């Protein structure tokens with residue numbers, strides 16, 4: 610479990626945590642530049658949201674959820690990846706007219722590979738499409754594409770902790786393999802090394818804040834390594850990152866062109 614910390618400019622409350630003082634210090638010294646700047650600490654488990662989505666992954670998920678929620682009755686469709694901004698997944702029936710002549714139409718589940726999404730979120734989409742397939746396969750007449758019947762199945766499965774909805778309202782980050790990560794690290798007055806990612810446009814602002822707070826060993830580098838750095842929040846006006854030990858720091862720096870700021 611990684612702990613993630615961040616500053617938040619809106620919440621009034623200061624949540625208790627062993628590292629309070631460290632954050633409070635930065636908070637107080639920046640009070641003149643940021644109105645109502647207060648501190649909150651959050652920690653959560655981060656999963657790797659830079660997973661490489663593959664057809665094998667989709668197929669495995671399909672098999673798992675077919676057993677869990679559809680009594681293994683769904684026929685295996687064709688799986689496809691596609692790049693769509695507006696559609697996260699699709700269930701489609703090609704050559705539906707074949708059925709009239711005794712042929713078999715092609716059914717497909719297509720999943721968009723356009724965004725960076727976590728596994729659970731992708732699975733949510735896969736199950737969404739599986740409900741469409743269930744309706745199609747069983748010849749159920751629903752009142753619309755996400756009609757009463759579709760919603761009733763989604764509700765049943767959502768009881769298991771899913772969030773299957775007709776449309777997703779989540780804002781996803783676009784997958785971009787050429788993305789650059791602006792990484793900072795420093796040692797705080799309690800002698801702990803901290804690492805974070807910042808918006809490159811806010812680089813100087815952060816450098817000033819770090820110096821003002823007497824952070825030492827300030828180091829910066831720009832990386833293209835998404836597997837290492839995609840799990841970091843791209844900090845804008847608040848700072849979120851994590852404490853690391855010397856060994857972890859060396860791993861993060863490996864292969865990077867590191868610049869020590871004076």
Ligand SMILES: [Zn+2]
Pocket residue numbers: 737738741754755775
């Ligand atoms: Zn749908």
